[in-house]
Amino acid sequence: MARYTGPVCRLCRRDGAKLFLKGMRCDSAKCAFERREGPPGQQTPRRGKMTNYGIQLREKQKLKHYYGVLEKQFRLYFQKAERSKGNTGEVLMSLLERRLDNVVHRLGFGVSRAQARQLIAHGHITVNGRKCTIPSALVRAGDVIRVKNRANSLDSVRSAQSENSKMIPDYLAVTESQVPEGIVGRLPAAEDVSLPIETHLIIELCSR
Known part of the structure; x- marks a missing residue:
């Protein structure tokens, strides 16, 4: 899959978090995340709650979109974090922040x-x-x-x-x-990351 080149405001709305992908525009009244509620696309009624897999996947996608990395790159970072000493989630965040x-x-x-x-x-x-x-x-x-x-x-x-x-x-x-x-x-340490992220959900997903 090639790098995403579409409207980046859609990514924020899909992930349910402001990712600041457009710089200072995200702090202005023009921010699409605040002007439009809900994810992009035609809305259909959702049956029941999101599954655990869906929650974990959305957390991983949020982190990938925030740092602008592709799936293969992300997998390599995860493998490197897994082989390193210390908490895998904290090492992963440090690698991305570096x-x-x-x-x-x-x-x-x-x-x-x-x-x-x-x-x-x-x-x-x-x-x-x-x-x-x-x-x-x-x-x-x-x-x-x-x-x-x-x-x-x-x-x-x-x-x-x-x-x-x-x-x-x-x-x-x-x-x-x-x-x-x-x-x-x-x-950098995990606390230096400005995006609130549940790393344990990502570790659970990538360790399957």
């Missing part, structure tokens, strides 16, 4: 993860002084994320910074300099 596109977004360099992915893919971002064009690259503690010192790169990021009003998480820090730069102070 994605470079997520870190660039959380630093405020992009108003959404989609814009952050585009910045990375087009070569506007460097990691420890080297250009990185892989949005799924995992950052490590001490990594320096920097915007390239060229006009079009700086204009895009400064425009995003002026629109972005989100708080930067504790594990990241933005340095005061002419060229936007951020440092990964530590590896």
